[in-house]
Amino acid sequence: MAAAAAAKYLQSKGFLVFLLALLVDGIDGGAVPKQQLLDRITSLPGQPPVAFSQFSGHVVVDEEHGRALFYWLTEATKAPEMKPLVLWLNGGPGCSSVAYGASEEIGPFRITKTGSSLYLNKYSWNKEANILFLESPAGVGFSYTNTSSDLKDSGDNRTAQDALIFLIRWMSRFPAYKHREFYIAGESYAGHYVPQLAKRIHDYNKAHSNPIINLKGFMVGNAVTDNYYDNIGTVTYWWSHSLISDKTYKSIMKYCNFTAxxxxxxxxxxxxxxxxxxxxxxxxxxxxxxxxxALTNNSARQIRLKNTLLHRRISGYDPCTENYAEKYYNRPDVQKAMHANTTGIPYKWTACSDVLIQNWKDSENSMLPIYKELIAAGLRIWVFSGDTDSVVPVTATRFSLSHLNLHIKTPWYPWYSGNQVGGWTEVYEGLTFATVRGAGHEVPMFQPRRAFILFRSFLKGEKLPKSK
Structure with missing residues (x-):
């Protein structure tokens, strides 16, 4: 009775109204936008209990064409207000960061085989940072466009510009992340997306006296970097790992003009x-x-593989877990919980969009000029490579990076994860390169602990551990 009387008293004094005001306006007096509250995920179907906050929804990046990008924010497990913000991008072009990065690699949850429930990822990157997954460009996953021609003329340029607009508008929805330390990470064809977006942000910040995006650096894994050097490095990997014959190796090197x-x-x-x-x-x-x-005879997968060498249509790893994601994210209750598919897209959610893969219009030949510019700007840049990937192999990345002609600060050495060699690394003036031993194209999926050590070292700006 005493508790009820106290509650009635507080209500009469407007105390509950005050509490509500705190929720809406924030303790620091800065208003929390209504859309942020609407984007909050209370719980996902089949999700184990967690202490961190989640948000997801759409941000319109082009009103005229009706383009909107879908995001999923998983805040840090402890002290999120003190942790940096990391944007994760998957490649393709045309593959989903929700399907791969969030659900197979660095996100807090994994999906069961039946697609009925989730379980925790022991090495989730949101233990160290607030992780923002973005499905990009429009047409990928739940990101959509109301202009169908957008799906047939996407390319590097528009993808970077839309991602910049997304970030600016997203930070208006989440003002607590303005001026927060910000990093970009990704893999595969995000070897284009990540440095291109970093350059857009860098240029944008130079043009504004008080920029809200506090870009500190980026990291990319098994990244498409330079068409010419990547292709030579890829064929070399195939031959040196006994995937092809001497005769075929010589034929490819003789007949393929990697600059054409x-x-x-x-x-x-x-x-x-x-x-x-x-x-x-x-x-x-x-x-x-x-x-x-289950994917051996998948025709879409074969299209991506055949385009790998010269046209660099890198979709991301295609294990059976892709099937689990497609089961889960097509569930109406999951879409409702994530505020996804609110416009009723006329197709099923898929891990990769073959329409985008086959209709990519502009792709820069080399990221090396951007690397040089951003190294000079003082950004922290790490490039890592799983050493069992034959699609964007370690030899391709090393050959490309060697043409930056960077001064070596710390010579090549083995780094450790527990009692085992986690990979090898070399630190250059302005860039760190690392291999991850025993990892395929999706490094955090195959070697989650080693990938976590890599990520934590990157955020701290520390060298990878030299001893057991």
Whole structure:
């Protein structure tokens, strides 16, 4: 009775109204936008209990065309207000950061085989930072456009510009992240997305006296970097790892002009022969692990593989867990909980959009000029490479980066994860390169602990551990 009387008294004094005001306005007096409150995820279907906050929804980036990008924010597990913000991007072009980054790699949850429930990821990156997953560009996952032609003329330029607009508008919805330390991370074709967006932000910040995006650096894994050097490094990996014969290796090197916009018939024939007759039934994204039988004859996957060498259509790793994600995110109750598919898109949610993959219009030949500019600007830049990926292999990345001609600060050494070598690394003036031992294309999926150590070291700006 005493408690009830106290509650009635406080209510009569307007105390509950005061509490509500705190929720809406924030203790620091800064208004919390209504849309942020609407984007809060109370709980996902089948989700284990967690202490951190989650938000998801759409941010319109082009009113005229009706383009809107879908995001999912998983705040840090402890002291999120003190932790940096990290944007994660997957590649493709046309693949979902929700399907891959969030659900298979660095996110807090994993999906069960039936797609009925979630379980916790022991090495989730939101233990160290607030992680923002973005489905980009429009047409990927739950990100949409009301202008159908947008799906057939997407490219690097628009993707970077839309992502910049997204960040500016998203931070208006989440003002607590304005001026917060900000990093970008990603893999595969995000080897384009990440440095291109970093450059857009850098240019934007130079043009504004008080920029809200406090960009500190970026990291990319198994990243498409330079068409010419990547291609030579890829063929070298195939040959040096016994995936192709001496004869096929010589044919590819003889007939493929890696600087040409279009490949010759003889080049196509040599590459097709390698993939269809010499590779065997392996997972190219992880050459030493079993392939998913459910995806062996997947035609869309084969299209991506055949385009790998010269056209760099890198979709991301394709294990069976992709199937679990498609089961889960097509559930109406999941979409409702995530404030997704609010416009009723006329197609099922998929991990990758083949329409975008096959209709990509502009792709820069090399990221190396951007690297040089952003190194000079003082950004923290790390490049890492899982060493069992044959699609964007470690040899491709090393060959590309070698042409930056950077001064070596710390020579090549093995770094450790527990009692085991986690990989090898070399620190240059302005860039750190690291391999991750035993990891395929999706490094955090295959080696979650090693990837977590890598990420934590990156955020702290510390060298990878030299001893056990």
């Amino acid at each position: 916009e279009k490949s010759s018939t003889k080049c196509d024939d040599a590459v097709s022969y390698a993939i269809n007759h010499e590779f065997g039934d392996i997972d190219q994204y992880s050459i030493y692990t079993p392939s998913c039988l």
